[in-house]
Amino acid sequence: MSLILLIEQVLNGLQFGIMLFLMAAGLTLIFGVMGLINLAHGSLYMIGAFCAAAVAGATGSFLLALIASLAGAAIAGALVELVVIRRLYDKDHLDQVLATFALILIFSEGTRWVFGSFPLFLDVPDFLSGPITLPGGIEYPLYRLTLIVVGLLVALGLYLLISRTRLGVQIRAGENDREMIAALGIDIAKLYTIVFALGAALAGLAGALVGAIQSVQVGMGEPVLILAFVVIVIGGIGSIKGALIGAILVGLTDTLGGIFLPEVMKLFFDPSTATSIGSSLASMAIYVLMAAVLILRPSGLFGARA
């Protein structure tokens, strides 16, 4: 176990975490402003990936593909908000869960109907492929490094959007006090559509970016969605900062756990048993992390106290 491997794995964990952040940020924003739990957020991630794969296939341009993912997911998000989601704000969580679960069924089967059951592939563009040599002589895939940078830029952009812009003021008002938005003369319906589309666009972008290192297929969104929930439970609902820190914690725990737990187990068991026990434990590591946070801080690291 060398230092280089360790740094490599930390970077992998960071990259995974940052992508989770893109999902979790949208979810937590939507919950914070509209009080809505959206299970269909994973479908928007999938839609982003499929839009990107389709456009990349047709034009060969990765940048166009990314734009398509943002636009496609945002449009899908806005449409869903207008047709279904806005009818759910006044309903209880059970109705929200069921309706957005129904949306998952519709989106997943709809995508399967259009694109078929076979995975699509989205290639890393030439100018981002291959390794890059980092200080200290570490070779690391340029594309993954780009993901980290892009994700951090998005996080910065979100921070500026919320703290510095008019839309940000409205969003913060919406999180604190629904009456106040009306008092400020803000068109609530429009604000909600915009916030939902923004969250959708972030999910779509994440889907496209990750789609280039994994396959693009139906059902790709839900495992990520559930991890994003773990992130939110850890970070605290409604907190973008919590989402970022929670996401990085989850990313690192999952990646490092997968590498190190089998190694640690080798101290106690023979190699094959150690690998099997270690990987079983690794698959549970983030949930153990979540349970620990729940015991210590039931409303998450940065959540408002219940």
Next chain:
Amino acid sequence: MTEAVLETQGISKSFGALRASRNISLDLKPGEIHAIIGPNGAGKSTLIAQICGTLKPDAGTVKLLGRDVTHDPARVRAQAGLGRTFQISSLAMEDTVLQNAILGALGASGRPWRFFSDAVRDRDLRAAAEEALNRVGLEDQARSRTAELSHGQRRQLEVAVALTLKPKALVMDEPMAGMGSEGSKRLTGFLDNLRQEAPILLVEHDMDAVFALADRISVLVYGEVIATGTVDEIRSDKAVREAYLGEDA
């Protein structure tokens, strides 16, 4: 001097910069109605929450029947004999009136872990529930859904549920609010008789009721008790007149 049934000693509570309770000491003696009055935002609800155990004071102690219950949750205080009615009705709205009263009796029995018998047909639970409903005059509504009750009837049901606990002390948060004059008059008469059974800490805006019922009155202003005394003492208290009764007096 008789031992107080319920007592707070120097309780304080702050929310950020807002000091909602400042060093509040008051007590409730057997057989009395002790009213707490004060303008809106004086910290009455915060005080009640600390007495009943839904909020923890930052400092000070709460004693029930001579025992320190400051660190006990609301549930334990209820079991020890503290009954409570809410300002905003907090009842199981989908259930019938009888079921709500039976819930109280069930809490008093301390035996909720019965999975097969029928709660509504349980003789003891039902008898206790019906007795309480009779006392507040809701016997004819027993089968009605709580959501269908009028505002005043919900208030009566609140009192009935508290009575099923056979409380040793009662804390009532604005029981008269939203009641018609007829209803207030009846409830005033009822509470008047109730004080011998269980002393009442009464938070109330209806001054007619307060002056008719209270043995003692405490005036809460900005989280602080500025005066405690009999009705006459409070009426003539200068500080109170300035701070609170000013516009009326």
Next chain:
Amino acid sequence: MIRESYLNALTVLVLLAVPLWAVVADEPFTITLMTRAAIFAIAAIGLNIALGIGGLVSLGHAVFFGIGGYAMGILAHHAQTYTAVFEWPLLIEGTKSMPVIWLVAVVLSSLAALVIGILSLRTTGVYFIMITLAFGQMFFFFAISWAEYGGEDGLSIYVRNGFPGLNTLVPIEFYGLCLGVLLLVLVFAWRLSKSPFGLALNAARQAPVRVETVGLDPVRLKLVAFVISGAITGLAGAMFADLNRFVSPTMFSWQTSGEIMIFIILGGVGRLFGPVVGALVFVALEHWLGGLSDYWHIYLGLLLLLIVLFGRGGLIGMVSGRRAVHD
């Protein structure tokens, strides 16, 4: 409009008559479908105790369904390979006896529900939903990585387990057994909803502060409900595994949790027969729509959406015209 009690009687009639017709008409597949519906109904009655009475929106009930399934799979697997489940610290052997398997399934799923419940009930609302969903995923991934019991591929059991006095290989006999369990569970759920515990739990959903002020602990009430709920769903899991003679991580998947919830919503939340009607309708849709189109989930999704947006009270509520649930 039809009164709800007639509708319930009609449901029981369907449960009895359709399989008997299938025997006469020699349609064993229909019996299998009915068995599937009966087992789903049991799982959903379990969830309905937590969800309908206790208001606990658990999106992780697949955990218990899966634990029940794996209890059956593991015990039967060891029995059919003549190996021991554990040799240390004490010898535990596999078994092909349904009653024993069911007992193990109920005990293990109760324990899981206890632990998950204690953790999840530290929070409420959306947190609770997300946490139960996450725990479900944890078990799912654990099952996938558990190579000893088939990992991703799952475990096949060659011969259905036995029940004293019955030949479980005959479809109608196994159905009769499942129907018997379903009726017992229904009676239990009905008694529970009327019992002191049920009354307190029902109040804990509507007005937790009130429950606390009469000296009861709403969280403890909900925890017990969650454990009972998990145990029943776990039992259904063991039966489902026996129906298919196969277990796989799919039983733990979030889709399974969602489907169990769908049964309840289709039929009507908090209604005694809601889960039964929902499971019957689901299996019928799955069979007919699934035969018409590979993409039948689209139609299921649309139906579900319509029920949530416009028809609160589920199918029973729509047919009987009664929205309110409890009396």
